Amino acid sequence: MPIVSVIIPTYRRANLVGQTIESVLAQTYTDYEVIVVNDGSTDKTVEVLYQFGDKITVIQQKNKGVSAARNAGIRVAQGRYIAFVDDDDLWLPNKLEKQIACLESHLNIGLVYSDMFCFNENGVLPNTWAKANPTPSVQRLWTLFGRNFIPTSTVVVHRECLDAVGLFDETLTSCEDYDMWLRIIAKWQVHLLSEPLVHYRLSPNSMQNNEEQMLVNWLRVKEKAFGRHPKLQKLPLKFLESYFFNSYLSLAYLYICRYQGAKARQTLEHYQKFRGATSVYKWLWMISFPLLISSQTSDKVPASIKQLMQNGEK
Structure with missing residues (x-):
């Protein structure tokens, strides 16, 4: 059985998802499986995925959203660790090698994430994500409640963490990752590797550009955490x-x-x-x-x- 399960949800990204998969298959760490969940794409995503043959596992489902897609991947994953990557982002070759080494040498860490480069059609931006958005020196529930400082495409998490806190909330159409990290950090330590290990694509059509939807879901996530943890109510x-x-x-x-x-x-x-x-x-x-x-x-x-x-x- 593989040590790591890499989960890639995809929806209508036939022009990009192949690049993402190739960046995962180029990892120096080799004991992993790649699970791609096609969330009801209507473009040529299926054709792109099947070009990779048995190098990846493809799950087909009707369009249900990114949370349902990630959950479908988690349910069939066999790895001790679960890694996430969005279908337009790219991993550097040593990403898994660095992060798995960290997790296996620090057994108290439940989730590890990293810095990342940001890029668009004009190239890579001068500052990394962590330089532009400094991570709090104390990474605890209350600081994460302040703002989400954990980028999804950089995350590797113990499978036991997900077994304990549950799957992604499929009723959230955005901020579902933030909701998950808040549940995990309440029970386990999280750790930042300051080295950039991901290229994050800045897309003009990103879900983050829908201000209303982002605010509504962001507040729902905050309300859930606020209700679960009396310590947050005392801030x-x-x-x-x-x-x-x-x-x-x-x-x-x-x-x-x-x-x-x-x-x-x-x-x-x-x-x-x-x-x-x-x-x-x-x-x-x-x-x-x-x-x-x-x-x-x-x-x-x-x-x-x-x-x-x-x-x-x-």
């Missing part, structure tokens, strides 16, 4: 405002700008449950009713209100 208010509560205000204002008052008020009700009826809450609630305020006024947040949405009330 300083300033921290919670900056990294949790104020995102409800941002989402509510996004809905207001789209004249979706009912959605705005629903979002504000969630905010009020956690933070109370602050002045920003009252102001946004008022302008969520289009008859009460002109479109010219609601098109722009006053500077004082915007500052409070970003930093919290004094």
Whole structure:
């Protein structure tokens, strides 16, 4: 049986997934299997996958989303460790070698991830991901709750971690990886290898460009973790405002700008449950009713209100 199972979910990436697979097959560490889950692609993805023959295992399923695709791969995986890579990213040849050595020499680590290069159609960006987004020196549940600093395509995790915390949440259409890492870090240590071991593709059509969807799912993940862990509920208010509560205000204002008052008020009700009826809450609630305020006024947040949405009330 292989030591590592590499799982690649793919959807309509016939022009890119082959490059991803080739980067995995070029690893200096060789005791692994590659499981590609084709999530209902309607392009030539199937033809590309079958060109690799028995070098990879292909799972075909109807389009259910990336969480369901990763879960399908996990269910058939035989490895002691599970590695993830998205279908447009590329691994450096020594990625698995470095990370498996780390895991097998530090048995207290449940998940290891790495730095990565970011690139687009113009080439590789000058700063690595970790330089542009410094990882907290303390990697614990509360710091990860602040923001997700674990890129999925860099992750190798013990299979026993996934067996203990469960599979990816298939009801999340984004941020499903963040949800998983929050569950894992509550029980196991995670470790960063500061060396870049992945090339991460910056795509203009990335799911991350859908601001509403990202905010909705990001808040759902935060709510789940906040409810599971009383220690998070005891964090300083300033921290919670900056990294949790104020995102409800941002989402509510996004809905207001789209004249979706009912959605705005629903979002504000969630905010009020956690933070109370602050002045920003009252102001946004008022302008969520289009008859009460002109479109010219609601098109722009006053500077004082915007500052409070970003930093919290004094």
